[in-house]
Amino acid sequence: MSVLKEFTKGLWKELPPFRLVLGLCPTLAVTNSASNGLGMGAAVIFVLVLSNMIISMVRHIIPAKVRIACFIVIAASLVVAVELLMQAYAYPLYERLGIFVPLIVVNCIILGRAEAFAAKNGVAASVADGLGMGLGFTMSLTFLGSIREVLGNGTWFGMAVMPESFEPLRIMVQAPGAFICLGLILAGMNMLNFRQARRRGEQAEALAQQQGCGSCGGCTACGAGARDAQAQ
Amino acid sequence: MEIFQLFIAAVFVNNIVLAQYLGNCPYLGCSKERGVALGMGSAVIFVIVVSTFFTWLMQRCVLDPLGLGYLQTIVFIVVIAALVQFVEMFLKKMLPPLYAALGIFLPLITTNCAVMGVAILVQREEYDLLTSVLYGLASSIGFTLALLLMAGIRERLDTCRLPKAMAGTPIALIMAGLMSLAFMGFKGMAN
Numbered sequence: 001m002s003v004l005k006e007f008t009k010g011l012w013k014e015l016p017p018f019r020l021v022l023g024l025c026p027t028l029a030v031t032n033s034a035s036n037g038l039g040m041g042a043a044v045i046f047v048l049v050l051s052n053m054i055i056s057m058v059r060h061i062i063p064a065k066v067r068i069a070c071f072i073v074i075a076a077s078l079v080v081a082v083e084l085l086m087q088a089y090a091y092p093l094y095e096r097l098g099i100f101v102p103l104i105v106v107n108c109i110i111l112g113r114a115e116a117f118a119a120k121n122g123v124a125a126s127v128a129d130g131l132g133m134g135l136g137f138t139m140s141l142t143f144l145g146s147i148r149e150v151l152g153n154g155t156w157f158g159m160a161v162m163p164e165s166f167e168p169l170r171i172m173v174q175a176p177g178a179f180i181c182l183g184l185i186l187a188g189m190n191m192l193n194f195r196q197a198r199r200r201g202e203q204a205e206a207l208a209q210q211q212g213c214g215s216c217g218g219c220t221a222c223g224a225g226a227r228d229a230q231a232q
Numbered sequence: 233m234e235i236f237q238l239f240i241a242a243v244f245v246n247n248i249v250l251a252q253y254l255g256n257c258p259y260l261g262c263s264k265e266r267g268v269a270l271g272m273g274s275a276v277i278f279v280i281v282v283s284t285f286f287t288w289l290m291q292r293c294v295l296d297p298l299g300l301g302y303l304q305t306i307v308f309i310v311v312i313a314a315l316v317q318f319v320e321m322f323l324k325k326m327l328p329p330l331y332a333a334l335g336i337f338l339p340l341i342t343t344n345c346a347v348m349g350v351a352i353l354v355q356r357e358e359y360d361l362l363t364s365v366l367y368g369l370a371s372s373i374g375f376t377l378a379l380l381l382m383a384g385i386r387e388r389l390d391t392c393r394l395p396k397a398m399a400g401t402p403i404a405l406i407m408a409g410l411m412s413l414a415f416m417g418f419k420g421m422a423n
Binding site: 021024025028029069072073076077079080083084099102103105106107108111171174175176178179180182183184186187188190191 | 250251252253254255256257260302303304305306308309310313342343344345348349352353356395396397398401402403404405406408409410412413416
């Protein structure tokens with residue numbers, strides 16, 4: 001039962017890029033088409049599930065002091081495996097995603113989940129968590145990619161979906177479109193959240209806001225660091 | 233002249249945050265105040281320049297001759313992580329004032345994708361050592377510029393009345409989009 005719960009939380013309650021605001025770089029960079037988003041998501045699922053599994057298996061062996069370094073090396077080995085697999089079986093996708101395939105290793109989601117979940121939980125729960133988070137990430141990327149591709153190119157997964165008279169908004173598939181689109185989606189998520197909370201009669205915090213710097217796992221120190229700086 | 237053009241292109245035209253989507257986490261996370269932004273920016277400049285130098289040497293002197301190019305990702309991240317650790321210890325011992333200013337930002341730079349991104353980009357573009365280091369310097373200056381501008385805007389935003397759902401990250405992302413739109417205006421200056 002709890003395994004199922006770990007799996008489903010990644011799909012909505014803790015949806016990685018939109019709710020936890022994790023892993024923004026690939027979210028912005030590769031979503032100029034729906035198929036790129038899907039491909040990137042698949043690569044992240046592979047790395048995340050396996051890294052969560054391996055880390056939860058070896059979590060008692062790794063000394064606490066060097067755990068981050070160990071997590072990074074485990075994730076990096078898996079990313080190399082993904083790179084080689086993509087070069088062998090999905091070369092066009094590998095070319096399109098460019099440097100963002102090797103950069104999966106510094107994606108906050110991988111380290112964030114390793115630190116926040118896999119290092120503290122059993123193998124089954126960690127795999128479920130990785131799978132759920134990975135699927136949530138893929139869904140979000142595909143969603144954002146779909147919006148940008150339809151508005152910016154008039155196509156969806158490469159098929160023309162808009163009427164002939166539609167003039168593509170080129171800006172949507174370029175960098176500014178990515179930022180603005182993601183900003184609006186986050187605002188939408190916040191609004192949804194406020195509305196749900198009001199219905200339950202609770203006071204809700206803006207989700208994306210309370211994270212700030214601590215939003216990405218590797219950056220947790222950043223929030224703390226900034227506070228230290230103020231204290232000095 | 234060519235080097236100058238590369239420099240301008242890396243700072244403005246292909247700005248690492250606003251055009252290449254690298255280093256977005258610190259861009260949104262550490263841009264709440266100008267002081268923090270400046271500290272983070274200088275630490276990033278420092279680490280990117282040093283790490284570009286060392287990863288370039290690693291690639292050309294170790295990986296390429298041995299035919300281990302496919303290990304690039306894993307070797308680079310280990311080199312960067314070790315380097316950051318080393319720089320931190322060195323500064324702590326030898327240059328305490330600099331450590332006091334940059335120290336807190338150093339540990340989190342390992343997972344800043346701009347560092348790793350620049351190291352991989354210069355390999356894909358096949359720049360020579362000098363060009364690589366200059367490109368690293370220019371990109372990180374571009375990063376600091378974007379971060380500082382954002383921090384300035386967000387300090388003003390604090391005094392504005394925003395719709396509740398927009399406050400925080402959503403409005404920051406939209407500001408980033410507008411800034412990126414402005415930076416697109418530099419296109420044509422260099423490529």
